[in-house]
Amino acid sequence: MSTYERLTEVLELAEEIPYNDSSKIVLMSDTHRGDNSWADDFAHNENLFYFALEYYFAHDFTYIEIGDCDELHENRRFEEIRQAHSDVFFLMRDFYNDGRLHLIFGNHDIVRKDPKVVERTLYRYYDERTQRYEPLFDGIEVHEGLVLRHWETSKRIFLAHGHQGDLLGETLWWLARLFSRHLWRHLQLLGIRDPTSPAKNYKKRRIVEREYIRWVKSQDLIFICGHTHRPMFPKSGKPPYFNTGSCVHPRSITGIEIESGEITLVKWWIRPRSEEGGVLYVARDVVAGPEKLSSFFP
Numbered sequence: 001m002s003t004y005e006r007l008t009e010v011l012e013l014a015e016e017i018p019y020n021d022s023s024k025i026v027l028m029s030d031t032h033r034g035d036n037s038w039a040d041d042f043a044h045n046e047n048l049f050y051f052a053l054e055y056y057f058a059h060d061f062t063y064i065e066i067g068d069c070d071e072l073h074e075n076r077r078f079e080e081i082r083q084a085h086s087d088v089f090f091l092m093r094d095f096y097n098d099g100r101l102h103l104i105f106g107n108h109d110i111v112r113k114d115p116k117v118v119e120r121t122l123y124r125y126y127d128e129r130t131q132r133y134e135p136l137f138d139g140i141e142v143h144e145g146l147v148l149r150h151w152e153t154s155k156r157i158f159l160a161h162g163h164q165g166d167l168l169g170e171t172l173w174w175l176a177r178l179f180s181r182h183l184w185r186h187l188q189l190l191g192i193r194d195p196t197s198p199a200k201n202y203k204k205r206r207i208v209e210r211e212y213i214r215w216v217k218s219q220d221l222i223f224i225c226g227h228t229h230r231p232m233f234p235k236s237g238k239p240p241y242f243n244t245g246s247c248v249h250p251r252s253i254t255g256i257e258i259e260s261g262e263i264t265l266v267k268w269w270i271r272p273r274s275e276e277g278g279v280l281y282v283a284r285d286v287v288a289g290p291e292k293l294s295s296f297f298p
């Protein structure tokens with residue numbers, strides 16, 4: 001099935017989350033959290049990510065991950081990722097316990113489409129100190145798509161990772177995983193990148209972006225995904241395809257905020273403050289927006 005057909009299918013089955021103009025939601029994707037080795041593309045951004053997430057927790061945001069957030073292609077066991085980035089997972093657990101965490105799977109964590117895998121790996125973890133199983137995201141559901149539906153206007157924002165209909169991302173994902181685990185992971189340690197991924201292949205990315213736009217034009221909703229690693233924020237009046245970007249860029253992480261009925265693309269990065277004698281600080285900068293969500297609905 002094509003990207004177009006698959007997105008329609010995922011939309012039809014997607015669970016709905018109500019929101020309104022006082023909701024605060026932050027969307028991020030493609031964190032590709034790994035095992036903290038040289039092949040872990042997230043490791044150098046962990047502090048940035050943690051700081052941003054703390055900000056969103058303190059400011060009452062709901063956090064939604066739009067796929068490829070745990071690198072389960074390169075890493076066989078989620079438990080190694082959880083241990084490598086345990087602070088991040090404990091903070092995510094705070095969101096979850098507060099009813100403010102939703103997860104969507106992508107192609108690199110596609111094994112989570114099986115609820116049994118989710119139950120086995122995400123519900124609880126083994127605590128070395130207490131020597132007991134402790135709850136992590138007990139009872140969580142990992143979705144393929146989600147719809148944010150406005151309480152009053154009924155307008156929809158559709159969220160999915162964006163790998164739908166991609167041959168290597170979806171149908172032959174086990175083959176892509178085999179290459180990731182046994183080939184790309186090792187080449188990556190030498191500085192060579194996987195050319196089969198739209199995140200790293202310019203041509204493939206353009207093709208898939210065209211598909212997202214073709215699809216969203218046929219719908220009466222806003223579409224937000226990840227997968228390409230290229231942040232996207234259309235001008236109002238243009239087809240409402242948005243992209244959260246990624247958290248594996250060498251110098252920044254990006255995300256999309258929804259607040260007060262407006263949408264904003266932000267980045268978090270390290271900046272120097274020369275007036276204070278060379279202090280480095282974490283900055284949240286607006287890349288695009290804020291724009292009224294209502295200006296994007298057809």
Ligand SMILES: [Mn+2]
Pocket residue numbers: 068106107108161163226227228
């Ligand atoms: Mn992806």
